[in-house]
Amino acid sequence: MQIIPWFATPSVGRAARAAATAVASLVLAGCASFSQDGGFGAVEQLTRERIDRAPSVQRTPDDARAAAARVEELLRQPLSADAAVEVALLNNRELQAGYAGLGIAEADLVRAGRLANPSFSFGRLSGNGEVEIDRAVMFDILGLLTRPVARAVEQRRFEQAQLQAAYDTVGLAAETRQAYFDAVTAQQLVGYFEQVKEAADASSELARRMLAAGNFSKLDQMREQAFHDDAVAQLARARHRAVATREQLVRRLGLDGDRLRFTLPERLPDLPPSPAEPRDAEQAAVDRRLDVLMARRATEATAQALGLTRATRFVNVLHAGYQNKSASGEPLSRGYEIELELPLFDFGTARVARAEATYMQSVHRTAALAVQARSEVREAYSGYRTAYDLARHFRDDVVPLRQRISEENLLRYNGMLASVFDLLADSRDQIATVVAAVEALRDFWSAETRLQTAMTGGSPGGGTSLSAPRATAAEPAAAH
Numbered sequence: 250m251q252i253i254p255w256f257a258t259p260s261v262g263r264a265a266r267a268a269a270t271a272v273a274s275l276v277l278a279g280c281a282s283f284s285q286d287g288g289f290g291a292v293e294q295l296t297r298e299r300i301d302r303a304p305s306v307q308r309t310p311d312d313a314r315a316a317a318a319r320v321e322e323l324l325r326q327p328l329s330a331d332a333a334v335e336v337a338l339l340n341n342r343e344l345q346a347g348y349a350g351l352g353i354a355e356a357d358l359v360r361a362g363r364l365a366n367p368s369f370s371f372g373r374l375s376g377n378g379e380v381e382i383d384r385a386v387m388f389d390i391l392g393l394l395t396r397p398v399a400r401a402v403e404q405r406r407f408e409q410a411q412l413q414a415a416y417d418t419v420g421l422a423a424e425t426r427q428a429y430f431d432a433v434t435a436q437q438l439v440g441y442f443e444q445v446k447e448a449a450d451a452s453s454e455l456a457r458r459m460l461a462a463g464n465f466s467k468l469d470q471m472r473e474q475a476f477h478d479d480a481v482a483q484l485a486r487a488r489h490r491a492v493a494t495r496e497q498l499v500r501r502l503g504l505d506g507d508r509l510r511f512t513l514p515e516r517l518p519d520l521p522p523s524p525a526e527p528r529d530a531e532q533a534a535v536d537r538r539l540d541v542l543m544a545r546r547a548t549e550a551t552a553q554a555l556g557l558t559r560a561t562r563f564v565n566v567l568h569a570g571y572q573n574k575s576a577s578g579e580p581l582s583r584g585y586e587i588e589l590e591l592p593l594f595d596f597g598t599a600r601v602a603r604a605e606a607t608y609m610q611s612v613h614r615t616a617a618l619a620v621q622a623r624s625e626v627r628e629a630y631s632g633y634r635t636a637y638d639l640a641r642h643f644r645d646d647v648v649p650l651r652q653r654i655s656e657e658n659l660l661r662y663n664g665m666l667a668s669v670f671d672l673l674a675d676s677r678d679q680i681a682t683v684v685a686a687v688e689a690l691r692d693f694w695s696a697e698t699r700l701q702t703a704m705t706g707g708s709p710g711g712g713t714s715l716s717a718p719r720a721t722a723a724e725p726a727a728a729h
Contacts, residue, residue, distance in 0.1 A: 283356075283359055284355065287306070287351055287352055287355055288351050288354070288355055288407060288410070288411050289304075289306045289348065289351060291408075291411045291415075292304060292306075292351070292411050292414045292415045292418065295411070295412070295415035295539065296415050296419060298537075299415075299419050299537070299539075299701075299705040299706065300334070300418075300419055300422045300701075300705075302331075302334055302335060302338060302422060303338075304338045304344075304348075304418045305339050306345070306348045307345055316339040317340075319335075319339055320336050320339050320340050321508075323335060323336050324336070324504075324508055324511045327513060327514045328429070328511060328512070328513055328514070329514070330426050330429050330430070330518070330694075333425050333426070333428075333429045333498065333502065334422045334425050334426060336502045336504075337421055337422065337425040337502050337503065338418065338421070338422065340502055340503040341421060341501065341502070341503040343503075344417060344418065344421050347413070347414055348414055350410055350413070350414065351410055351414055353410075354406060354407045354410035354411075355407055355410075357403050357406065358400070358403040358404055358406070358407045361396070361399045361400045361402070362396070362403075367386050367387055368386070368387045369385070369386050369387075370383070370384070370385045370387070371383070371384050372384075401553050402550055402553045405549050405553060406550055408546055409543055409546040409550065412539055412542050412543045412546060413543060416539040416540060416543060416706065416707060419702070419705060419707075420706055420707060423698050423699075423701070423702040423706060424501055425501040425502070426694075427695055427698050428494065428497045428498040428500075428501050429513075430691050430694045430695055430698075431494040431497065431498075431691065431695075432491070432497070432498045432513060433513050433514060433516070433517055433691075434494075434517060434687060434688065434690075434691040435487070435490045435491040435493075435495070436491050436494075436495070436513055436515075437515065437517065437687055438487050438490075438491075438684055438687060438688075439487045439488055439491050441680050441684050441687070442480070442483050442484045442487040442684075443484060444676075444680050445483065445484070445677055445680050445681075446477075446480040446483075446484045448480075448673050448676050448677055448680075449473075449476055449477040449479075449480035449677070450477065451673060452473045452476065452670060452673045452674075453473050453474050453476075453477035455473075455669065455670070456469065456473035456474070457470060457474075476677075495513075516687075517687065517691060517694065518694065520637070520640050520641060520644060520690060520693060521637075524633070524634055524637040525700075527700075527704065530626045530627075530630060531622075531626050531627065533626075533705075534622040534625070534703060534705075535622055535623065537704065537705050538622050538703075538704070538705060538706065538707060539705070539706055539707060540618060540622075540706070540707035540708065541618055541622055544611070544614060544615040544618050545615055547611055548611040548612055548615050551604070551607055551608045551611045552608055555601075555604040555605060555608050622703070625703045625708055625709060626700075626703045626704055628703075629696070629700040629702075630700055632696045632699065633693075633696040633697055633699070633700045635696075636689070636692045636693040636695075636697075637693050639689045639693075640686070640689040640693040642689075643682075643685060643686035643690075644686065644690075647682055647685075647686065648682060648683060648686050651678065651679050651682040651683075652679070654675065654678075654679075655675050655676070655679050658672060658675045659672065
C-alpha cells in the first residue's frame, strides 16, 4: 500500500507539512519487499530432510542450462533409483510449474504488507460565468489498521505454499521410484518370458514331429500347442508392459527426443540384509508428514482470518482524506472527508458465522487427517514387512528348492527315467518361480517407497502428488 501526500503548498501551513512527513514515513514502512530466494530455501530444506535430495528451481536460462547438463550426465549411464529421482526433480516441467506458485503466494504476501493506493477525485462545474472545482484525496484507514493482521494471514498462506511445493516434490520422488521399479521389473521379466516361449517352441515342434512319427498322441500334441499359444500371448503382454512402464517413468522424468534412449539396469537391486524398523513411526508421521503440516497451517490461517473478521465486523469500509474546493472569484476552501459504511442492514454476523464454521471445518479435517496418517503408517509398515518376508522366502527357500528339483530331473533324464517333455515342463516351472521371485522383490521396493511416503510425504495411495487437494483458509479480503 502506497500513500501519496496531499498537495503541499506554502499556504497549507505547518500542520499540513507535519502530516505529509508522517504519511511519507508510512510509505517507507509499507514498502514490503520480495525475498532473495522467493521462499524456495524452506522448500529445499523440507525436501532434503525427507528424501535426502535437493530440488532445483529454474528461474533463469543459466539455471535451465545447468539442470540440462546434469540430466545429460546422469543419462549417460544406466539409471539407478536415486539417479532417476534426481532427473525427475531437475527435469519435470509440471513440478517447475508448481514452484511458480511460490512466486504467486509471495506476491500476495508482499501486497498484503503494503498500504493501499489512495484515491483521487476531481470535479469541475461551470455555468453563468463561474467555474467550481472539487479535489479530494482519500486513504483507506481501515486497511491501514488491519494491515498487520492481513499480512499475518498471507504469511501463513505463503508458508502453506512452501509446504505444498515440498509436498509435490516428495510426491514426485516417490512416484518416480515406483515407476522406476516397475520399469526395471517389466524389462527383466521380458527376458524370462522369452525363455518360456523358446521352451514352448521346442516342446511344440518336438510334439508335432513325434505325432507325425506316430510316437505321440493327438491329445498330448494339442496340449503342447496350447501351452505354446499361451507363451506367445504372455510374451506379447510382457513386452507391452515393459513399454508402458517405461513410458510412465519417462513422464515422471520429463524426457523426450534423444533422451528417450536412456538405459535401465538389467535387474532390480538386491534385498537388504534386514528390514528397517522405524521407531515411533506413527508419531513421526503426524509430526513430519507434509499433508498434515499443510492442514495445520490452513487451520492457523483460518483462525487468523477469523480474528480479522471479528475486528471488522461493524466497520467494514472506512476512508479518510484531504479535500479542497475552489470557485471563480472565491477563496480556496479546504477540509477533510470521511467515508464510512453504516451497518444498518448487515451487522457482520454472517461473515463471523461463516468464518467460525470454516475454522471448525478445518480443525476437524486436520484431526481426521492425523488419524488417517497413523493408520496409513501402520498399514504401510505391515505391507513392507510382508513384502520383505515374501521376497526373502523366494530368495532363500523357493528358488533354491526349484533349482534342486531341476537338477534332480536332469539326473533322471540322464538315467532315462524322465522324458525331454519332463525337462521342458520343469524348465517352464523354474522360470515361473523366478518370475514370481522377481515380482516379490519389486513388491518389496514398492512397499518400501510407500512406507517412506506414509511417514514423511502424504497418503501413499493418494494418487498424483502434483494434483493433491489444496487446503483452503477463509478469505481475509472479504472482511474489509
